[in-house]
Amino acid sequence: MFGLFGKKYSNPALLEELRTRQDRWFVFLDKLETRMDELTTAAVPELHTVYQQDDDPYKRSHGQMLMGLIGQVNHMREKANEVREDNIVSFLYGAEATVPVITSEAGRDYHNRILAFRMACINRYYIFDEKVNEAIVLLKGTEGQQDLEGAYREQLAAFERIRDKFSCKQCGGNITIPKMFFIDTYVTCSFCHSQNTFKPSTAARMVMHNARALAEQRTAQLLRAYEESNPQDRSLYAIYLRAMFNEWNSIVPDMAVENEKFYQRLLEEHTINHFK
Amino acid sequence: MAEEKNKRMLSYLEQLKLKATQQPHYGGDITNEEAQMDIRDCPECGAARAYHKGLTACAYCGFVFMETKLTDGIHIKKENNS
Numbered sequence: 001m002f003g004l005f006g007k008k009y010s011n012p013a014l015l016e017e018l019r020t021r022q023d024r025w026f027v028f029l030d031k032l033e034t035r036m037d038e039l040t041t042a043a044v045p046e047l048h049t050v051y052q053q054d055d056d057p058y059k060r061s062h063g064q065m066l067m068g069l070i071g072q073v074n075h076m077r078e079k080a081n082e083v084r085e086d087n088i089v090s091f092l093y094g095a096e097a098t099v100p101v102i103t104s105e106a107g108r109d110y111h112n113r114i115l116a117f118r119m120a121c122i123n124r125y126y127i128f129d130e131k132v133n134e135a136i137v138l139l140k141g142t143e144g145q146q147d148l149e150g151a152y153r154e155q156l157a158a159f160e161r162i163r164d165k166f167s168c169k170q171c172g173g174n175i176t177i178p179k180m181f182f183i184d185t186y187v188t189c190s191f192c193h194s195q196n197t198f199k200p201s202t203a204a205r206m207v208m209h210n211a212r213a214l215a216e217q218r219t220a221q222l223l224r225a226y227e228e229s230n231p232q233d234r235s236l237y238a239i240y241l242r243a244m245f246n247e248w249n250s251i252v253p254d255m256a257v258e259n260e261k262f263y264q265r266l267l268e269e270h271t272i273n274h275f276k
Numbered sequence: 277m278a279e280e281k282n283k284r285m286l287s288y289l290e291q292l293k294l295k296a297t298q299q300p301h302y303g304g305d306i307t308n309e310e311a312q313m314d315i316r317d318c319p320e321c322g323a324a325r326a327y328h329k330g331l332t333a334c335a336y337c338g339f340v341f342m343e344t345k346l347t348d349g350i351h352i353k354k355e356n357n358s
Contacts, residue, residue, distance in 0.1 A: 039289075042289055043289060046289055046293055050293060050296065050297065053297075054297075056301065056305070056306060057306055058306075060301045060302075061296050061297045061299075061301075062296070064295075064296040064299060065292055065293060065296035065297075068292050068295075068296065069292070162311055166313040167313070168313075168315075169313060169314065169315035169324075170315055170317070170324040175313065181351075183351075185351050186331065186351065186352070186356075187313070188327045192324065192326075193326050193327045193328065194315060194324035194325060194326065194327075195315070195316075195324065195325040195326075195327060195331060196313050196314065196315050197313070197314045197315065197316065198311070198312075198313055199309070199311060199312050199313075199314060200311050201308070201309060201310050201311040202306060202307070202308045202309050203308065204311065254350045254351075255350070
């Protein structure tokens with residue numbers, strides 16, 4: 001009747017478009033990945049040298065360079081995202097609207113083809129996204145491990161050398177610094193009871209700044225034991241955390257009370273809302 | 277002209293490295309200082325601050341060193357108020 005059911009829907013132009021679009025998208029992401037690989041392989045040794053040569057205690061030159069590179073890699077991600085929105089997602093909406101309804105035989109066939117295109121393109125994007133994350137991890141991994149233990153031992157020895165070398169600015173009497181201080185502190189002269197201000201050296205101040213990192217270095221094997229346990233054993237994390245805070249407190253005993261609160265919080269936050 | 281050429285020759289990475297190392301740090305460079313002892317005498321009468329008389333005012337002439345009321349901290353306690 002009127003030949004309404006005899007005509008089969010056919011749109012070779014759309015099929016061709018799907019194929020070429022997918023190819024272009026794959027080639028585009030391949031190119032981005034190649035550029036990203038080139039950037040990271042060239043950047044990692046450079047970052048290493050900058051880190052070694054950076055004499056700033058906070059390694060800020062290295063940090064600036066690292067941020068620049070991460071920005072570049074993220075820019076590639078943004079670019080891919082933009083192209084995906086403009087050329088894949090919006091095209092998909094348009095294509096789905098032009099083909100017959102999914103309940104018809106031809107419609108089902110075309111919808112399946114569009115679905116296959118969608119899955120292929122989006123999956124390819126996820127692979128690219130994974131590679132972006134890997135590149136960022138690789139760039140961040142160039143920091144290496146600082147010899148914090150050596151620096152700490154050096155400061156302990158330096159303090160033992162200077163602790164008897166000071167005299168009261170008021171009466172000239174000898175002052176012995178009672179213990180290692182990491183911030184400016186009042187020290188009382190035992191002869192005239194004047195309040196002198198002891199200013200620790202920059203390197204001694206850095207001990208407090210690096211105390212947690214040093215404690216983490218000392219207890220790294222405990223954290224590794226927790227991370228390698230499968231299924232992850234929470235009691236191992238608690239053991240690690242306690243050991244890490246004990247080390248931290250032994251380096252900077254002044255902050256023990258405050259650190260204890262922080263320890264409790266970390267322990268609670270680790271178990272809350274986790275389904276491991 | 278030669279400088280222009282040189283600039284072009286520097287690859288992106290080298291430029292980034294140069295910028296990162298030559299750029300002044302936010303907050304300035306860290307100068308390494310040695311440990312030292314200092315004292316703050318009363319500017320009015322020249323007396324030093326005695327331990328048992330507190331840190332906030334001069335025990336001799338009453339000059340106020342600091343307006344704030346001290347509370348318990350790590351090294352400074354509230355007993356250190358004059």
